Amino acid sequence: MYSEGLKWCLALQLLLPYCFMETSIQGQSADPKFVLSGSNVSLQSSNLPENYKRLDWFYSPDLKILEWETHQPNPHYFDTKFKRRVKLGENGTLHICNVQKEDSSTYILKVLLKSGFEEERRIPLKVFDPVPKPDVTIEKTQEMNNSCDLILSCMVRNLSVSYTWYGDSGPISEKLQSGVLNITVIPQNYSRFYKCEVSNPMSRNSNTVYFISHCQLARSSGVAWIPAWLMVMVPTILGLLLI
Numbered sequence: 001m002y003s004e005g006l007k008w009c010l011a012l013q014l015l016l017p018y019c020f021m022e023t024s025i026q027g028q029s030a031d032p033k034f035v036l037s038g039s040n041v042s043l044q045s046s047n048l049p050e051n052y053k054r055l056d057w058f059y060s061p062d063l064k065i066l067e068w069e070t071h072q073p074n075p076h077y078f079d080t081k082f083k084r085r086v087k088l089g090e091n092g093t094l095h096i097c098n099v100q101k102e103d104s105s106t107y108i109l110k111v112l113l114k115s116g117f118e119e120e121r122r123i124p125l126k127v128f129d130p131v132p133k134p135d136v137t138i139e140k141t142q143e144m145n146n147s148c149d150l151i152l153s154c155m156v157r158n159l160s161v162s163y164t165w166y167g168d169s170g171p172i173s174e175k176l177q178s179g180v181l182n183i184t185v186i187p188q189n190y191s192r193f194y195k196c197e198v199s200n201p202m203s204r205n206s207n208t209v210y211f212i213s214h215c216q217l218a219r220s221s222g223v224a225w226i227p228a229w230l231m232v233m234v235p236t237i238l239g240l241l242l243i
């Protein structure tokens with residue numbers, strides 16, 4: 001269940017703060033902080049008041065991660081999915097090991113002052129998985145009158161990502177919500193390659209297909225070949241038969 005890194009992290013919890021040098025997140029800000037899954041994160045609240053008698057960290061309003069009565073030597077960690085991955089650090093900092101996508105949330109720190117007054121801080125965290133390499137598929141290459149209609153599609157399985165296509169002369173499309181590139185090219189303006197880049201706020205990946213003429217694919221890595229064979233080879237075979 002737990003990754004190697006996490007085991008190490010757990011073993012090292014006694015040796016804090018070395019375990020948690022990674023990402024420090026200051027409280028009070030309303031913008032979510034973006035981190036990559038697997039990171040070690042420290043959620044920090046600036047300007048913690050001095051005279052408090054209790055700290056509570058929540059994952060969500062109804063899921064309390066820990067509670068610390070300052071007259072107690074140690075915080076109490078509740079039996080949640082965080083139990084073995086979190087540690088209360090200095091100044092109320094919440095250290096989380098090996099964050100996962102499901103850890104994304106607006107965390108809440110409640111501070112109970114000696115006066116009985118309670119303060120609350122909200123600290124948003126958004127965790128992204130690294131984007132895998134996309135598959136690029138040739139959906140259509142149709143040559144007509146020396147011009148070629150091209151439809152290329154770029155796909156990453158069930159992740160929300162943005163797509164950008166690049167060619168010889170830079171970006172071809174603005175960021176697309178769908179990965180489909182639908183263009184018409186002629187021998188004067190085709191690109192020798194079409195690269196699809198997929199990205200989320202924390203990572204990016206890409207795959208490229210190559211063309212040897214405006215309507216003819218070259219061998220390339222990562223292409224889903226089935227439609228390409230159908231689309232490119234069938235006209236070629238027909239061409240050979242007609243000679």
Ligand SMILES: *[C@@H]1O[C@H](CO)[C@@H](O)[C@H](O)[C@H]1NC(C)=O
Pocket residue numbers: 004005006008009010012018019020022038039040097098
């Ligand atoms: C998180 O901490 C653990 C233990 O300290 C370490 O093994 C791991 O590499 C860290 N992860 C990252 C992404 O730094």
Ligand SMILES: *[C@@H]1O[C@H](CO)[C@@H](O)[C@H](O)[C@H]1NC(C)=O
Pocket residue numbers: 090091
């Ligand atoms: C905790 O807060 C005190 C006072 O603001 C500061 O001097 C100290 O460096 C802080 N410790 C950490 C680990 O941030």
Ligand SMILES: *[C@@H]1O[C@H](CO)[C@@H](O)[C@H](O)[C@H]1NC(C)=O
Pocket residue numbers: 144145
């Ligand atoms: C392009 O092809 C169409 C039929 O497919 C034809 O009617 C037209 O004249 C052609 N245009 C040129 C410029 O060759």
Ligand SMILES: *[C@@H]1O[C@H](CO)[C@@H](O)[C@H](O)[C@H]1NC(C)=O
Pocket residue numbers: 157158
């Ligand atoms: C992601 O894809 C896998 C397999 O294709 C599927 O089982 C799973 O339900 C999908 N998850 C989401 C969130 O769409």
Ligand SMILES: *[C@@H]1O[C@H](CO)[C@@H](O)[C@H](O)[C@H]1NC(C)=O
Pocket residue numbers: 151182183
């Ligand atoms: C591709 O673009 C052409 C012209 O803009 C449009 O007619 C066609 O429907 C588009 N095809 C797809 C699959 O989006």
Ligand SMILES: *[C@@H]1O[C@H](CO)[C@@H](O)[C@H](O)[C@H]1NC(C)=O
Pocket residue numbers: 183184185186189
């Ligand atoms: C290439 O040139 C043709 C004809 O001028 C034009 O219709 C097409 O949009 C151009 N394609 C690209 C990708 O610039």
